[in-house]
Amino acid sequence: MRVVTIAIHTFKESVRQKVLYNLVAFALLLIGASILFGSISVGVEQIILITLGLTSISVFGLLIAIFIGIDLVSKEIERRTVYNILSKPVTRAEFVVGKYLGLLLTLLVNTAIMTLGFYATLYYQRGSLGRGDLVFLGAVYFILLQLAMVVGIALVFSCISTPVLSAVYTFCLFVIGNFSADLRALSQQTQSPLLATACGALYYALPNFADFNVISLVAHAQKLPGYLWLGNSLYALLYVTILLGLAIIIFEEREFR
Amino acid sequence: MTSLRGLFSQPRTRRRACWLLVLLCLLGLIPLQRSLDLRGGNEQALGEVLYLPSGRVLRQLSLGYEGLLADIYWTRVVQYFGGKRLAHSTDFKLLGPLLQITTDLDPHLIIAYRFGSIFLADKPPRGAGEPLQALVLLQRGIVANPEYWRFWEDLGFVYYWDLKDYAAAARAFQAGSERPGAMTWMRALAAKVAAQGGELATSKFLWSEIARQAGNEQIRKNAEDHLMAIQATEEIAKLNELVGLYHQRQGQPARSFQALVAAGYLRALPRDPSGRPYTLGADGKVKLNPRSSVDLSLLQ
Numbered sequence: 001m002r003v004v005t006i007a008i009h010t011f012k013e014s015v016r017q018k019v020l021y022n023l024v025a026f027a028l029l030l031i032g033a034s035i036l037f038g039s040i041s042v043g044v045e046q047i048i049l050i051t052l053g054l055t056s057i058s059v060f061g062l063l064i065a066i067f068i069g070i071d072l073v074s075k076e077i078e079r080r081t082v083y084n085i086l087s088k089p090v091t092r093a094e095f096v097v098g099k100y101l102g103l104l105l106t107l108l109v110n111t112a113i114m115t116l117g118f119y120a121t122l123y124y125q126r127g128s129l130g131r132g133d134l135v136f137l138g139a140v141y142f143i144l145l146q147l148a149m150v151v152g153i154a155l156v157f158s159c160i161s162t163p164v165l166s167a168v169y170t171f172c173l174f175v176i177g178n179f180s181a182d183l184r185a186l187s188q189q190t191q192s193p194l195l196a197t198a199c200g201a202l203y204y205a206l207p208n209f210a211d212f213n214v215i216s217l218v219a220h221a222q223k224l225p226g227y228l229w230l231g232n233s234l235y236a237l238l239y240v241t242i243l244l245g246l247a248i249i250i251f252e253e254r255e256f257r
Numbered sequence: 258m259t260s261l262r263g264l265f266s267q268p269r270t271r272r273r274a275c276w277l278l279v280l281l282c283l284l285g286l287i288p289l290q291r292s293l294d295l296r297g298g299n300e301q302a303l304g305e306v307l308y309l310p311s312g313r314v315l316r317q318l319s320l321g322y323e324g325l326l327a328d329i330y331w332t333r334v335v336q337y338f339g340g341k342r343l344a345h346s347t348d349f350k351l352l353g354p355l356l357q358i359t360t361d362l363d364p365h366l367i368i369a370y371r372f373g374s375i376f377l378a379d380k381p382p383r384g385a386g387e388p389l390q391a392l393v394l395l396q397r398g399i400v401a402n403p404e405y406w407r408f409w410e411d412l413g414f415v416y417y418w419d420l421k422d423y424a425a426a427a428r429a430f431q432a433g434s435e436r437p438g439a440m441t442w443m444r445a446l447a448a449k450v451a452a453q454g455g456e457l458a459t460s461k462f463l464w465s466e467i468a469r470q471a472g473n474e475q476i477r478k479n480a481e482d483h484l485m486a487i488q489a490t491e492e493i494a495k496l497n498e499l500v501g502l503y504h505q506r507q508g509q510p511a512r513s514f515q516a517l518v519a520a521g522y523l524r525a526l527p528r529d530p531s532g533r534p535y536t537l538g539a540d541g542k543v544k545l546n547p548r549s550s551v552d553l554s555l556l557q
Contacts, residue, residue, distance in 0.1 A: 093271055182336065184294070189339045204287050211293055231293045238282040238289065245279040252268050252275075 002090050003098040010102020014068050015109075023067075024110055027060035028117040035125055049125055050219040053118040054136065058143045058215070061111055062174065065147045068106065069154025070166035072099045073251065093248045100155055100244060107147050115140050138224045142212045145236035149207050150174055152243030159250040177209035207239055312361020327363030334359055334369070338376050342383075349385035352376060356394055360401070367405060368473075370398030374411050375479070378419045383555075388419035409433025410443065417450060417463065427451035442466055460556075461487050485530040486555045489545060496527055496535060496543040510541050 014020060034052035073096070076082040085095060118136070123129050153173050157166035180203055187199035211232055214224055316323045334355045341349055356373040360366060376384050378391035395412045402408065413429030416422045427450040434443035446466065449459050461484065468480035499522050503511045507520065514537055517523045527535045533546035545551055 091271070092268070093275075182333075185336050185340055189336060189343065204290055205283070208290060225296070227293070227296045231289060231296070235286065235289055235293070238285050242279050242282045242286075245275040245282070249272050249275045249279075252272050 003094050003101065006085075006090070006095060006098025007101035007105060010072070010099050011105045011109075014103060014106040017068065020064060020068065020106070020110065023060050023064050024113055027056045027114050030056040030060075031114065031117045031121050035121060046125070047219050049121060050136065051215055053121060054139050054143070054215045054218070057111060057114045057118060057140060058146070060114065061107060061143055061147045062150060064110055065103070065107060065150040066154055066167050066170050066174075068103055069151045070158050070163045070170065072103060072155055073158040073247075074161075074163050074166070092251045096155070096159075096247050096251050097244060100151060100247070103151050103155075104148055107151065108144065111140060111144055111147070132221065135218050135221065135223065138229070139214050139218045142214050142224075142228075142232060145232055146209055146212045148236055149209070149239050149243070152240045152247070153207070156243050156247045156250065159247050159254065173207065174209065177207040178213070179210075180206060180208040181210050208235070211235070312358035315358060316362055323362045327359050327366055327369075330355060330359040330362060331366060331369050334373065334376075345382055347381035347386075349376075349381075349387075352385050353387065353390045353394075360394070360397060364397075364401035367398070367402065370394055370402075370408060371411055371476075374415060375476075378415045380419070388415050391415050391419070404437065406433050406436035406439040406443070409436060409439075413446070413450070414463070414467075418460075423450055423454040440470070457487055457491060482552060483555050485551050486553050488530045489549075489551045489553060490556060492527065492529065493535070493543045493545075499523065500537065500541060500543060504541070511537065513537055 031053045034049040034056075037048050037052060073082075076085070076099075082095075086092065115137070119129065119133070122133065122136075150170065154166060154170045157169045161169065183199050183203040183206070187196045187203060190196050190199065211228065214228070217224065315326060334352070337351060337355060338349070341352075352373075356369060356377070359369045359373075363369075374391040374395050377394060378384060378386075378388040380386045392412065392415055395408050395415065398405070399408045399412070409429050409432050413426040413433065416429055417426035427447050430443055430447035430450060433439055434441075434447055446463065449462060464480045464483045464487065468477055468484060471477035471480060499517060500511050503517055503520060503522055511517055514523065514526050514535065518526060529535055529545055529549050529551050531550040533549040533551075536544050536546055538544050545553065
């Protein structure tokens with residue numbers, strides 16, 4: 001219950017931030033502009049609309065996750081409001097989980113708004129929407145899973161570093177996570193056992209975002225395989241648990257003076 | 258329940274529980290990721306796709322870091338090629354475009370032209386089997402690095418080995434020999450190729466020079482493998498002659514090399530360049546030992 005209260009407060013606090021509205025507005029503008037980009041191309045109008053629309057949801061979701069995620073804990077410490085909260089019967093673990101869930105809710109609402117904008121643009125271009133268009137919700141779901149992991153990473157860094165450095169670290173980890181397949185290839189191809197072990201360990205330890213990138217697939221109206229739904233959901237759940245666990249450990253260890 | 262809650266109210270217990278949870282989840286991630294990889298989720302995401310197929314666009318986007326980007330792309334070429342070789346795939350469709358991007362980003366990356374042309378020209382499954390693309394790559398290398406005479410050697414080599422165009426190979430070797438700093442043997446090579454074309458002796462000369470001059474272990478090893486294959490081909494031809502001679506003189510075919518040794522045709526049991534004994538097939542033809550590391554298909 002206390003976790004829910006913190007989550008709701010975090011959500012309310014997040015939606016008060018102007019940067020959030022700017023990002024969502026810009027995302028909606030870009031989704032709408034995809035009609036324009038499509039019209040100056042040949043034969044790929046719809047593909048451009050879908051790829052640009054879903055990419056906007058992903059990129060702006062990522063920006064929101066990073067810019068708001070990095071402030072989650074550090075701002076409370078900076079403003080010294082954390083003393084107020086922790087002096088109440090709230091454990092540090094509840095505080096961290098509540099903060100995480102609050103931002104997740106913010107992202108959920110923002111992604112829902114951007115998805116509505118995406119479908120509205122699609123409807124404007126085609127004049128109708130069919131059952132086949134539901135496949136894009138799959139891509140949105142995978143984007144949300146990705147964002148849930150990114151928020152977790154931002155939260156961990158927010159517990160140990162300054163907001164600026166947290167943003168840089170989170171973004172770097174996001175980029176690395178998209179190249180994880182190269183790490184696996186390197187571990188398989190290198191002749192050095194040490195490098196192979198190191199790359200293999202990193203491949204499993206670092207977040208793997210590559211499996212979540214299905215925008216191109218759905219843009220070509222391909223169905224998302226069942227194992228990807230289950231596997232990615234489970235993967236995100238495990239990884240978020242790891243990140244929350246780490247964030248709680250770090251926050252528990254931290255001394256406030 | 259109350260005692261459990263009381264237990265978790267202690268920070269130390271909570272921390273330990275968190276560590277345990279993190280560890281368990283990490284252990285759970287490994288089989289899950291393996292299962293996703295096996296089902297091809299990662300391959301699908303990685304795909305045979307070049308998001309930015311133009312090296313010139315990438316150069317603009319690199320904000321002055323095109324050297325670093327070229328190195329990254331070259332690493333990608335090697336990983337792509339190595340991955341395909343490991344998977345015994347014969348489809349190298351991204352190899353040419355990846356090399357083009359790499360050399361667009363850094364036109365002076367000599368290694369990309371030299372290795373790239375080998376990757377492209379070698380016949381499948383050793384390479385992409387695209388000698389014409391290899392020629393284009395090397396010609397671009399020559400334009401960007403006119404002082405580097407070894408591109409002419411590589412060019413002549415692709416003409417000689419992969420296209421069997423001995424006249425063009427001789428012209429390339431000759432042109433290379435006229436570049437400043439070129440080795441004197443380039444001129445001899447040009448003359449030899451022009452005169453003797455596809456003879457094994459010419460190939461032997463060519464590979465010997467490459468092995469001798471190679472500045473890279475992989476190139477040297479490749480040349481040595483070819484030299485071993487040439488030596489084995491020559492030895493097999495000689496041994497077949499001896500087996501035929503034995504048959505002619507003794508009135509019966511040789512069943513083994515021991516018979517040839519006993520009759521004084523050979524001083525000892527013959528061994529191939531990798532040290533494995535040659536075998537005499539039921540058809541009376543000399544063959545490589547199945548465990549021999551000599552690869553005669555290199556000469557095809």
